[in-house]
Amino acid sequence: MYAVIETGGKQYRVEVGTELEVELLQAEPGDNITLERVLLVADGDVSAIGTPIVADAAVTAEVVRRDRGEKLISFKYRPKARSRVKKGHRQELMVLRITDVKLGSRSAADDKKKADAAAKTERQRLEEAAAKQAAEDAALAAKLAKAAAPAKAPSAKADAKPAAKTTTKTAAKPAARTTKAATAKADAPKTPRAKTQSGAADAKPAAKPKPRATKKDE
Numbered sequence: 001m002y003a004v005i006e007t008g009g010k011q012y013r014v015e016v017g018t019e020l021e022v023e024l025l026q027a028e029p030g031d032n033i034t035l036e037r038v039l040l041v042a043d044g045d046v047s048a049i050g051t052p053i054v055a056d057a058a059v060t061a062e063v064v065r066r067d068r069g070e071k072l073i074s075f076k077y078r079p080k081a082r083s084r085v086k087k088g089h090r091q092e093l094m095v096l097r098i099t100d101v102k103l104g105s106r107s108a109a110d111d112k113k114k115a116d117a118a119a120k121t122e123r124q125r126l127e128e129a130a131a132k133q134a135a136e137d138a139a140l141a142a143k144l145a146k147a148a149a150p151a152k153a154p155s156a157k158a159d160a161k162p163a164a165k166t167t168t169k170t171a172a173k174p175a176a177r178t179t180k181a182a183t184a185k186a187d188a189p190k191t192p193r194a195k196t197q198s199g200a201a202d203a204k205p206a207a208k209p210k211p212r213a214t215k216k217d218e
Helices: 108-187 197-202
Strands: 002-007 010-014 019-023 032-035 038-043 046-049 057-068 072-078 083-089 092-103
Touching: 002 057, 010 019, 038 057, 038 092, 092 108
Parallel strands: none
Antiparallel strands: 002 010, 002 038, 019 092, 032 057, 038 046, 057 092, 072 083
């Protein structure tokens, strides 16, 4: 259900829970006020149009706070008269929250409460069903885990024994090889080292041959 109201020379379309800014009214924040100038009320396919207002219709609202609009600049200029006037204005506003729309014995707030209660009960029913299903799933998972635990235990022990054997054998082989190589190296006889090229270089150099006398020298 929604309504079209008039206040401050303007028209607004409102529903339950709508917040709107209207021209300043004689009320304080926290007060509840009734807007009686209702031009139209509609509920689904049924509507009531006022001439100019709808009889037995009213909209109640709660005053949330007082506010001010944006600044508007007014500038007046007169040519050849050296007259310039600049003014700023901020409109005083009031923020309202619509709490109910009434038409005769019908109340939009009551309808909304009933719908919320029905939705809440439906949500609770779904939550209870989900919790029950989760408990059943947890019980089934625990049962399967308990049944599968004894079958896995022997296989784990069997896998552990061969692993220990392989590690001991692989660790022993390299040690035996190193000991054999060390004994063979110790038993080998020592042989004299051959002279290197550096030793030959330290020896005395050979005597140079004497030059022969030629006929030219005689």
